[in-house]
Amino acid sequence: MVAEKLAKLQSIFRTMDQALIAYSGGIDSTLVVKVAQDILGDRALAVTAASPSLMPEDLEEARLQAAEIGIRHEVVQTHEMDNPNYAANPVNRCYFCKSELHDTLKPLAAQRGYPYVVDGVNADDLHDYRPGIQAARERGVRSPLAEVGISKLEVRQIAQHLGLPWWDKPAQPCLSSRFPYGEAITVEKLQRVGRAERYLRDLGFQNLRVRSEADTARIELPPEQIRSFVSTTDLPSLVSAFQNLGFAYVTLDLEGYRSGKLNRALATAPTGS
Known part of the structure; x- marks a missing residue:
């Protein structure tokens, strides 16, 4: 096939x-x-x-x-x-x-x-x-x-x-997908999310999202990585790093990463013009 x-x-x-x-x-x-x-x-x-x-x-x-x-x-x-x-x-x-x-x-x-x-x-x-x-x-x-x-x-x-070494590369949609519909996007917000995700990648986590809502960062990881993340990560250092980026609160999504999760809110989100 x-x-x-x-x-x-x-x-x-x-x-x-x-x-x-x-x-x-x-x-x-x-x-x-x-x-x-x-x-x-x-x-x-x-x-x-x-x-x-x-x-x-x-x-x-x-x-x-x-x-x-x-x-x-x-x-x-x-x-x-x-x-x-x-x-x-x-x-x-x-x-x-x-x-x-x-x-x-x-x-x-x-x-x-x-x-x-x-x-x-x-x-x-x-x-x-x-x-x-x-x-x-x-x-x-x-x-x-x-x-x-x-x-x-x-x-x-x-x-x-075909021998492409990137065949299993994680999906990486644009950074604007990290924000709930209806929350205005700015260059500064995009850079903040990008830096937060780069911080996590530097820790060795690749397939992830940092969802941003107002001043809260919500980390999404594959469900099977959540336990390891909590037990091996220096959480106070992570929180401090994220706060230095401008987030007031840092949370972990216990459901784990799911592609298109923000689309669950489509029924109530504004449609724009």
């Missing part, structure tokens, strides 16, 4: 003369970049959007991965924080983020002569609340993984099959 879906994915790129890939450095878009490079070579271009919602180390990882794959790679600046519809953090915040992204990439693609802009949306994403997908569709962006019906698990299986 993996080989069959990989063949279908490759066939999509064989129909493209040139393609520009919206490349975040996550495993989904990394797989797309790998296949595009294998099929199109110099006729493929990976472009990463840099903004305050992307941690600097994630941008550097994207650079290193693109270099190892061998694809041409560029970085562009996006300015979603300048859009009050985005900064207000409504439930469809991702729509405004992807609108800004593809309103930046589409003119670039046209200027360079790329007829296709491609993203890393997979088949599972189509069944989740992802308002950014609508923005991409409105701008004619193609999603080869979703077109082939490749799930997140299959993305990792195919990436491993």
Whole structure:
């Protein structure tokens, strides 16, 4: 099944003369970049959007991965924080983020002569609340993984099959996803969350989130790591570090990390404009 879906994915790129890939450095878009490079070579271009919602180390990882794959790679600046519809953090915040992204990439693609802009949306994403997908569709962006019906698990299986060392890389959505809908997002808040997560990664925890609500930080870790975290971490030092970043309170989510947890509040969150 993996080989069959990989063949279908490759066939999509064989129909493209040139393609520009919206490349975040996550495993989904990394797989797309790998296949595009294998099929199109110099006729493929990976472009990463840099903004305050992307941690600097994630941008550097994207650079290193693109270099190892061998694809041409560029970085562009996006300015979603300048859009009050985005900064207000409504439930469809991702729509405004992807609108800004593809309103930046589409003119670039046209200027360079790329007829296709491609993203890393997979088949599972189509069944989740992802308002950014609508923005991409409105701008004619193609999603080869979703077109082939490749799930997140299959993305990792195919990436491993192709020898990508990042096949099991934890998902790392933008830092704006750490805030409850309706709480305004600022550059300072994004930097505070980013520094808090970097602190935890330096302790050896990789698959995590620091959810921020007002002046409270809520740490989410995989459930199986919670006991070890509590017993081995210097908690007073951690609290002090987080307070130095500007948080007044530091808590641990005993349920553990769950992707999309903030979407539970969709029924009561403001929709924005």
